[in-house]
Amino acid sequence: MPTRDARAPGAPRARTRPAPGAGEQIPKARRAKLSGWGGALEAEALVLSPTDIDEARAALGAAQHAAPGTRTGLIARGMGRSYGDAAQLSGGHVIDVTGLRGFDLDPAAGTVTAQAGATLGELLAVLVPAGWMLPVVPGTQHVSVGGAIASDIHGKNHSTDGSFGRHVEALGLLTAAGEVLELGPGSAGDLFSATLGGMGLTGLILWARISLKPVAGAMMAVDSDRVEHVDDALAVLAAPDGGTHRVAWLDLVASKTGRGIVTRAEHAAEPARPGTDRGDHVSSASDGATVATKLTVPKRWPAGLLRSSTIGPFNELRYRSVPGQERGKLETIGKHLFPLDALNAWPRLYGPRGFTQYQLVVPYGSESVLHNVIGGLRRRRVPCYLCVLKDMGPASVAPLSFPISGWTMTLDIPWAADGIRPLLDEFDVLVAEAGGRVYLSKDARMSPEALRAMYPELGRWQAAREQADPERLWRSDLALRTALVESTGR
Ligand SMILES: Cc1cc2nc3c(=O)[nH]c(=O)nc-3n(C[C@H](O)[C@H](O)[C@H](O)COP(=O)(O)OP(=O)(O)OC[C@H]3O[C@@H](n4cnc5c(N)ncnc54)[C@H](O)[C@@H]3O)c2cc1C
Numbered sequence: 294m295p296t297r298d299a300r301a302p303g304a305p306r307a308r309t310r311p312a313p314g315a316g317e318q319i320p321k322a323r324r325a326k327l328s329g330w331g332g333a334l335e336a337e338a339l340v341l342s343p344t345d346i347d348e349a350r351a352a353l354g355a356a357q358h359a360a361p362g363t364r365t366g367l368i369a370r371g372m373g374r375s376y377g378d379a380a381q382l383s384g385g386h387v388i389d390v391t392g393l394r395g396f397d398l399d400p401a402a403g404t405v406t407a408q409a410g411a412t413l414g415e416l417l418a419v420l421v422p423a424g425w426m427l428p429v430v431p432g433t434q435h436v437s438v439g440g441a442i443a444s445d446i447h448g449k450n451h452s453t454d455g456s457f458g459r460h461v462e463a464l465g466l467l468t469a470a471g472e473v474l475e476l477g478p479g480s481a482g483d484l485f486s487a488t489l490g491g492m493g494l495t496g497l498i499l500w501a502r503i504s505l506k507p508v509a510g511a512m513m514a515v516d517s518d519r520v521e522h523v524d525d526a527l528a529v530l531a532a533p534d535g536g537t538h539r540v541a542w543l544d545l546v547a548s549k550t551g552r553g554i555v556t557r558a559e560h561a562a563e564p565a566r567p568g569t570d571r572g573d574h575v576s577s578a579s580d581g582a583t584v585a586t587k588l589t590v591p592k593r594w595p596a597g598l599l600r601s602s603t604i605g606p607f608n609e610l611r612y613r614s615v616p617g618q619e620r621g622k623l624e625t626i627g628k629h630l631f632p633l634d635a636l637n638a639w640p641r642l643y644g645p646r647g648f649t650q651y652q653l654v655v656p657y658g659s660e661s662v663l664h665n666v667i668g669g670l671r672r673r674r675v676p677c678y679l680c681v682l683k684d685m686g687p688a689s690v691a692p693l694s695f696p697i698s699g700w701t702m703t704l705d706i707p708w709a710a711d712g713i714r715p716l717l718d719e720f721d722v723l724v725a726e727a728g729g730r731v732y733l734s735k736d737a738r739m740s741p742e743a744l745r746a747m748y749p750e751l752g753r754w755q756a757a758r759e760q761a762d763p764e765r766l767w768r769s770d771l772a773l774r775t776a777l778v779e780s781t782g783r
Pocket residue numbers: 330368369370371372373374375376379380390409410430431432433435436437438439440441443444445446447448449491492493494496497498499633734735769
């Protein structure tokens with residue numbers, strides 16, 4: 294049986310032990326500067342790196358008993374792939390869960406039980422060769438299981454498979470009271486659904502059992518269509534005969550209309566024969582389930598190199614890289630689903646000020662918002678170097694989960710762009726009025742008012758959170774900035 298770690302992730306049902314007090318040695322505590330993937334917002338925090346459940350509990354105790362005058366509070370951090378300030382707490386404690394990395398595949402049940410710090414890429418490297426696929430993956434393999442649950446991530450197949458939380462059968466949560474609770478869809482109360490998409494603010498996810506999908510191998514059959522206008526992209530994405538993994542890349546630099554490429558992909562029915570199939574060869578150690586880093590952007594990348602005049606020709610090449618229409622090209626899971634991972638540390642391309650990713654979703658029928666956003670960027674000359682469009686299916690039961698039935702658009706914008714803040718505030722209003730929302734896991738600037746206007750079940754989430762953590766121990770810079778969790782003044 295493919296197994297990564299003999300330490301099976303423990304699953305106690307409601308084990309209670311007092312959290313350790315002040316002065317207890319917490320392994321690997323260090324003061325560090327942290328930021329999200331966009332690099333726009335920095336925080337200095339005390340980072341604690343537990344390697345098992347007892348050390349995680351000790352880290353909780355350290356935050357509870359911080360010296361007087363020190364700002365208390367703590368937040369979990371996985372791989373730091375959220376773009377803004379969700380996984381950091383200025384002046385507080387951050388629990389780095391990447392030391393909790395074991396996992397077990399149960400092929401008879403079609404599930405994997407993984408500790409929270411295991412990355413989806415590490416799981417895929419074992420699962421796919423054994424004939425199993427994670428049902429939902431984001432656009433990078435470098436996210437942790439805990440981060441995937443806390444953001445209730447979505448993939449290109451959201452319309453058919455929903456978000457990550459739909460496939461979580463059970464999880465272990467270390468609460469502010471020092472309890473480890475086993476929670477699942479059938480648990481009493483709202484704590485399980487408040488934890489899915491709950492941005493780490495209900496407690497520390499220690500492990501999770503996730504249901505899997507069978508696959509024949511690591512290949513995907515990909516259809517591509519070049520489009521001249523954003524409306525054509527919407528039409529191809531909505532066509533009933535497309536594959537289940539759908540996404541459009543739009544060129545907002547060299548094109549006024551949002552020309553781009555729409556891909557629709559399906560897991561191939563046959564395993565690939567290395568070196569003989571069309572498309573990619575199956576080669577790497579993970580048999581194509583993940584993608585290897587090909588290049589690393591150097592640390593001292595000059596700030597001014599990324600600009601419309603350099604991105605324009607690159608986008609032109611990308612646009613021409615596929616014929617007008619292509620059907621059934623075989624690509625590995627890694628290459629098709631995680632293309633950005635081939636370039637390590639790519640946010641450095643934006644220079645020291647970093648960038649933000651604005652991701653919105655609006656209900657079907659609100660396409661005018663997409664047009665207004667594209668038009669607004671153009672009119673205000675705010676550059677957007679990457680734009681991605683996807684369709685989404687019905688929302689989950691989780692009150693803070695981002696996806697709703699409709700269109701989602703992501704925009705990568707340099708943080709130093711003139712006028713970016715007021716423009717995104719205007720977009721927030723358009724999105725909220727349409728009944729849409731902005732993704733917290735990408736956010737670096739949303740106001741409490743905008744958040745309240747977008748998430749109608751916020752009150753339900755806050756009630757569940759408050760019950761689990763009345764002292765508001767779990768908090769993050771994101772939570773305080775948006776008043777998801779109100780500051781206790783400590
Ligand atoms: C290139 C790229 C592509 C992406 N594509 C997508 C996409 O297609 N769809 C999508 O939904 N997202 C996407 N994302 C965002 C990413 O999937 C989420 O931000 C995810 O949460 C990151 O996981 P992480 O392990 O890096 O978590 P972090 O960034 O470290 O943390 C994110 C949040 O999870 C919480 N958290 C982390 N671990 C735990 C834990 N053990 N217990 C409790 N809370 C925890 C943190 O407190 C924080 O609130 C993408 C990100 C990148 C960089």
